[in-house]
Amino acid sequence: MSERFPYYINLKRQRLGIQVLYSCSTAAAKKKLGKMKYYCVVPGKGSDAVAPDKHDLELLKKGIITSKGFALNYEMKLRTQGAYEWMSRVSAEAIHQDIVLVGKDEGSDKSYRIMLAEIMVSMFGGQMNFRYMGELE
Numbered sequence: 001m002s003e004r005f006p007y008y009i010n011l012k013r014q015r016l017g018i019q020v021l022y023s024c025s026t027a028a029a030k031k032k033l034g035k036m037k038y039y040c041v042v043p044g045k046g047s048d049a050v051a052p053d054k055h056d057l058e059l060l061k062k063g064i065i066t067s068k069g070f071a072l073n074y075e076m077k078l079r080t081q082g083a084y085e086w087m088s089r090v091s092a093e094a095i096h097q098d099i100v101l102v103g104k105d106e107g108s109d110k111s112y113r114i115m116l117a118e119i120m121v122s123m124f125g126g127q128m129n130f131r132y133m134g135e136l137e
Contacts (some may be wrong), residue, residue, distance in 0.1 A: 022100075
């Protein structure tokens with residue numbers, strides 16, 4: 001585990017039966033901390049139902065749309081049936097093991113993988129007893 005999450009937190013959540021959802025950049029994912037399942041949330045990498053549109057990422061990078069515009073487009077994508085099914089399936093897996101959502105963007109105040117994690121917790125976290133614990137570094 002990362003130094004950000006001390007040993008006593010792990011003991012407490014194990015005792016309470018709480019599983020954890022994290023997010024991280026592709027660079028941080030290379031460290032492979034603990035026994036976690038990694039999901040690559042990048043266009044064209046298998047999680048297209050919840051990966052942001054490549055076109056929107058390019059427009060954001062070029063400054064044609066703002067981060068708020070990007071966030072609005074991405075939130076609309078996460079409201080589709082395919083995205084709901086993906087989030088439901090991955091959230092169900094979070095009951096049995098810790099999950100990490102991996103994305104390309106680094107240093108962003110509100111990256112799309114954080115948005116995805118927060119939406120998953122708001123939709124499924126209570127009934128499936130998992131929590132979002134932030135970014136791994």
